[in-house]
């Protein structure tokens with residue numbers, strides 16, 4: 001199976017690198033500066049599971065190549081529209097597109113552009129970031145991909161993909177209810193990135209402060225009830241499971257958005273928190289005050305960042 005990994009950043013570089021390490025046929029679609037860096041140094045991963053470095057095959061945008069069997073999309077949401085133009089030449093009749101972005105809107109955007117038959121549901125759990133030299137740094141031990149047919153069907157093509165993603169040093173799960181999995185992750189990441197950016201803190205001090213913890217719990221409730229009212233596959237059980245996840249992480253655990261904010265990088269505020277608020281039913285737009293506060297805080301960050 002020929003993989004094209006779009007974006008050799010924190011998640012694309014990590015999962016793609018692991019697949020290279022396993023011996024899978026992997027190519028990275030990258031922009032110029034990243035291509036130069038990868039050609040000079042190779043792909044470098046510093047991981048709690050052990051460091052490794054490998055040379056990788058890259059192509060640059062518009063470079064000729066046959067369509068790929070599976071295109072894994074591992075860019076930030078604000079790059080998705082550009083990326084859809086860039087991957088078009090590599091999408092053939094049987095190509096599977098597997099987005100690993102956080103959020104929800106990416107699926108309908110990709111389905112509309114390439115046709116629903118090409119787009120799988122997918123997400124990942126991992127805590128990775130790029131250091132100033134472009135090295136991928138993994139700081140927590142979990143590293144998993146969950147994927148499946150968007151409509152929940154069983155299929156030979158997802159079984160085949162599973163066999164190629166499996167045994168690559170990370171966990172992979174083929175789900176028959178990927179939309180529910182996507183929402184579980186969305187709730188976790190939207191609440192985590194909201195509270196860590198608002199408090200400018202990792203999880204430990206937030207949960208240790210009764211005041212901050214109460215705000216987190218209200219945020220979680222708002223997100224779950226908003227999504228449920230909007231007809232998404234979530235329910236009150238998502239509150240308990242998300243809280244359990246929060247209680248299981250290390251005190252220094254934080255969101256990728258919080259880390260990006262410290263690096264003065266753009267954030268996925270519209271794609272995560274803005275998209276949630278846009279789902280609120282008419283007449284309910286003032287029912288989510290904590291979520292609105294989180295979103296406002298991110299919009300202020302964006303405007304200050306734009307002026308730098």
Ligand SMILES: NC(=O)C1=CN([C@@H]2O[C@H](COP(=O)(O)OP(=O)(O)OC[C@H]3O[C@@H](n4cnc5c(N)ncnc54)[C@H](OP(=O)(O)O)[C@@H]3O)[C@@H](O)[C@H]2O)C=CC1
Nearest residue numbers: 007009010011029030031034075079101102126127128256
């Ligand atoms: N980091 C994490 O721990 C986690 C992140 N996520 C989610 O995964 C997604 C990706 O995040 P993350 O990996 O952290 O982001 P990064 O910014 O680390 O990586 C994204 C990469 O995409 C590349 N890119 C952007 N546009 C293009 C393009 N047109 N063609 C090729 N490459 C391109 C960038 O390359 P360049 O070097 O050229 O800028 C960059 O290296 C986000 O939705 C995020 O929320 C999900 C789980 C965990």
Ligand SMILES: CC(C)(CO)C(=O)C(=O)O
Nearest residue numbers: 124125126127189255256
């Ligand atoms: C919460 C986490 C680390 C889990 O994968 C994540 O997705 C993010 O911060 O972007």
